[in-house]
Amino acid sequence: MRKRGFEIVSSFAGEGIVLPQRKTRSSAGYDIAAAAEVTLPPGRVTLVPTGLKAYMCPDEVLIVSIRSSIALHHALMLANGIGVIDADYYGNDENEGHIQIAVMNLGKAPVVLAKGERIAQGVFSRYLLTDDDDAAGKRFGGFGSTGRSG
Secondary structure (H helix, E strand, O other): OOOOEEEEOHHHOOOOOOOOOOOOOOOOOEEEEOOOOEEEOOOOEEEEEEEEEEEOOOOEEEEEEEOHHHHHHHOEEEOOOOEEEEHHHOOOOOOOOOEEEEEEEOOOOOEEEOOOOEEEEEEEEEOOOOOOOOOOOOOOOOOOOOOOOO
């Protein structure tokens, strides 16, 4: 039985997308790369496609953060600080669960990210629920769809 991992979304099949990997035995994060060359204008938020989707157990989440070297060397940050990829984002009807990274360029010049450049890292984690949790909704789309009805 599959528990968690990454797959390539169908729109990027055959595009040379590499599945994320940890680089050392003690690394928590899986390096996530840009699926295409993207230019990030200064002072703007740009969605960077990864060509990936992530599957996991229902009580897990994929936390995505910017790689520290990208942040330091290029003055980039995630627009929302961290990304939260819910288990039910996988395979959604709107975008198949395609993980796109919302990156803010804090610098004064455009930054070009090359296809295959590692820009973020993802950490799978379990989460806890409150005693009175009764969430029963169903996801009906991609970005911003939590709580939206179909």
